[in-house]
Amino acid sequence: MTALYLYDDRVAREFAPFALTRPVSELRVGAELTRRRWETALGMRAAGFVAAPHLDRFAEFDAPPAVRGTVPAGSVVANSRCIPRLAPVSTAGDVDIRLWLCEGATAALRIDREMGTDDVAAAFAESGETREGRDTAAIAGRWLDEVWALVRDLPPQLCEDVALLAPRLTLQSAEALRGVAHVIGPAELVHVEDGALIEPYTVFDTTAGPVLIRRGATVHAFTRVVGPCYVGEGATVAADRIGACSIGERARVHGEISMSVVLGHANKSHDGFVGHSYLGRWVNLGAGTTTSNMKNTYGTVALWTPAGIRDTGLQFMGTLFGDHAKTGIGLRLTTGSVIGAGANVYGSEMPPKFVRPFAWGEGDAMGEYRLDKFLDVAGRAMARRDVALGGDGRAQLSAAYAARSRQS
16 A cells, blocks of 8 residues: 655744654644645545654644655655645545646655655656656645744635535534524534534534534533634633634633644643644643734734744734743733743743743743653653653653744
8 A cells, every 4th residue: 555654844843843843744733733634635544754854753633754765666645734724635546646746846756666755855856847747647736935924824624625625524413503502603504413412502613614513512501603613622612702712622722813734732721812823732821821923013023033023924923832831820922932942931020022942931031841841741640631641752752842943
């Protein structure tokens, strides 16, 4: 069987603050991880990923391992910045297809020979951007041109994803929901999978798009869920307005949140507004943490990147929270903030727009989070979700700690 590998190109490896602790293929884009999108599109299980060396020990749930050495001949290698539709492509099983193009650029290629990981970039470059022929096929999707595209393109991506995902699931009947939830807009756009719990006095607003609640998820009473919205397996949303969001598995969300992605296994369990933001895995926001997502001047928002401060061209942009980032009670974050992986930020003083990875402190007085202390806290936080921080996980986070200067 042909194996699938995901490849982080040079641009993807600069997607701070996330690329320090995970391959880009393990980011949630819309309703699903990029890796699973490719698995769906090509009908193949991912066997590995090619990314920066500090991710060699990355291990998380069903994620495949990093490739060490070579990619086998006959494999399909897909660019993790390409976001395919959540639907099988007709050419998935055609062994004569050597190249898949998305919007005219190489999205995936089949390699004819065993290839070292350092040679993958050259193979993509040699494939060209406009090649057409009988061994070339188109794949529907879009590209993550910038890290902020994870937030910028969220509503249309969710509309498409929910429409494709919902028909594949066993859903609760409209009769089961009638009398429990009130629907504003087309009722047929509310999709609740069997095994999800919708408490009385929930409001679903489908005026702007569909809603999908996955099995094991709970929507508490007095919550307004505004589409397009996706709530993943085992997640809990409670008692406020959840609008145009993708809430990953086993996340806990309370208080107003809009136009944001929660990768999964993260906590926003208290009041406080979060808008146009992205929460990495194991993020914990203290009570009252609030993000600003629009400037008082109504101008475009600038964001820190490894290449320097850059204008996003967006009027709305909140905060990008790296994996394992934590905030204290009442923390306020300015428009277009980046909180590095493993950072622990607290205090009444607003921190700078960029908080470096594994920082500890408040305002401009940031110290270093000791690695041993960070790992102890990470292990305890993960255990609360019945997940163990194993040897590979500790090694990978230690490697990220050593590589943190790349995002400082």
